[in-house]
Amino acid sequence: MILPKDKKAFMVSAMKSGSGKTLITLGLINIFKRKGKTVSIYKTGPDYIDTMYHEKIAGSPSTNLDPFFLEPEYRPGELKNLFFRNFTGDMAIIEGAMGLFDGVYGEGKRCSACIVSEEIGIDAILVVDIDEIDTVGEYLKKFSHRVKTVIVNKVPIDYDISVIRERLSESDLTLMGFLYYNENYHMESRHLGLNEPGKDIFKIVDKLSDELSKTLDFKLFEKFTLNIDCNIPSYKAKDVTLNNIMSKYRLAFAFDEAFSFTYNENIKVLEEYGFEIVKFSPLHDKNLPKNISAIWLSGGYPELYTNELSSNFSMLESIAKAKDIPIIAECGGFIYLHKNFEDNNGESFRGVGLIDGKAFKTKKLVRFGYIEIEAKSDSVLMKKNQKIRSHEFHYFDSTNNGEYAHALKANKSKEWDCINAYKNIFAGFPHIYLRGYEFLIENLIEYLERKSNV
Known part of the structure; x- marks a missing residue:
């Protein structure tokens, strides 16, 4: 066109x-x-x-x-x-x-x-x-x-x-x-x-x-006129129906003042694959939405809302007890999943408790920049040897960053292990981008399909 x-x-x-x-x-x-x-x-x-x-x-x-x-x-x-x-x-x-x-x-x-x-x-x-x-x-x-x-x-x-x-x-x-x-x-x-x-x-x-x-x-x-011949493909998710599961799964997506960092394209990709996105607030809601198949805790500023998040006991318990469904957490969401996490002043507060460790404030950016991540084994979101591009941007660190995947800086100057991935959990500091990496959602659907057939 x-x-x-x-x-x-x-x-x-x-x-x-x-x-x-x-x-x-x-x-x-x-x-x-x-x-x-x-x-x-x-x-x-x-x-x-x-x-x-x-x-x-x-x-x-x-x-x-x-x-x-x-x-x-x-x-x-x-x-x-x-x-x-x-x-x-x-x-x-x-x-x-x-x-x-x-x-x-x-x-x-x-x-x-x-x-x-x-x-x-x-x-x-x-x-x-x-x-x-x-x-x-x-x-x-x-x-x-x-x-x-x-x-x-x-x-x-x-x-x-x-x-x-x-x-x-x-x-x-x-x-x-x-x-x-x-x-x-x-x-x-x-x-x-x-x-x-x-x-x-x-x-x-x-x-x-x-x-x-x-x-x-x-x-x-x-x-600044555009007059460009560009053949724009109409995007169709690969094998999107996977046993006719369109709109079968409800995904609880954290979105409020503390968790607001997500790409609009991520929501589009999830919806293209048939997920019903149900937004919820770890800050204000007392419990997770009903009849959900997965939880997504996006990035944000949980360290600015430590009192509210840690005192919302019913939400903490609701997430902690969701052991039968996938929980995906990136950066701020990962911090929230810890047993304890600090505010910007270094005071410690209670977290969800699914990550055995403490998220703490540092004085400088930690592992800042573009990275490529390679999975060491299968998980709810990635399979062994699969690679995705990502980035980290945070002043916080953790006593338990995870060893599920290996990260390599874009300029190959540094490398480290990252992400906690076990059972139903996929959580770490790296931010997740889905457009171009639709296989992540295909992996999630396959996990949900296997679980529903057990």
Whole structure:
């Protein structure tokens, strides 16, 4: 198929983290919504929180386009297909993770935002601070790229804008717009990125959109036209019916303030395979949903809700007694399953107790980054020698990280054992991504089928 010529798509990137990409992206989403456009939103990399902000402002889901999980050389065409399958609006805006060329450490621009723009075939707008404009040209010389325009952030109110245009033109770059410095255009950071979005985000973004609308050259957006011949396969789950089990299984999926880190694609994959997703709250609900076949405890911030989680005794007991159904837990969910887990101050609290150990706070990121995991034996989710790509991003560690699988950093610089997998449990710090790894769900269904036939 060839997309209509009035479809627009572009990326918002930067030279480094903290340059205001997320705020500018939210402002652009809001501006084009005001113009009556429907916007499809994306984020490169394994980010959870920025996508929450996207969804708050856009009022529609945001899709992760991860260049490691679906690396073009590893899963040919899948990254592009994922982009087009979720392109349902008039315009697509992709926010790049970190800097434009930041990806797997020590391996050039591999798995960077730049790779995503090249794979899809779209240009990127570079967001730079005013004190970076003299270094943009040199930065872009490092690798090939698709950057022609720049939005300058934190411009002093009395700055001569013609000077910015002149300096950018020396690098064959065009000023698309700028934002005057305003201390109110700021979102507090937290140890895992930005805070989850609160009600004040709408006021901040509305004000920012008003200011940005005055400086943007909207004619330049006409150049971001998509006219790409892309054969998009309609996805059909492999052998999805498996003994006519469609909609036979109900999966209790943890989702609340403490457990909110999951990929929208994960839910889609589970539903494509016939699972009925039943969301529940370990924070607020007293018991698990009824008639469930499996439990999924996603990542999040359980350390910020230790009092509430540990005092919800009926939920702790409900999960602890669910010994006959698969329990899958990633990162924050894994922390919650421990006998004890700490808060950010190092105070210990009671957990579910299915992991014999303690999850504790450290002072730095632990085993941070992209990894490949290989299973050493069969489990509810993986079979021996099967491999998946994943990532870890946490300040917590455990006295019992598990030895079920072996993890290897993407750049092969480090390796370690991880994940507790025994009987009905599959739990560890690595985050799970299902698109491209649908065999994980096929394994889960096979486990459930065997169990139902016993």
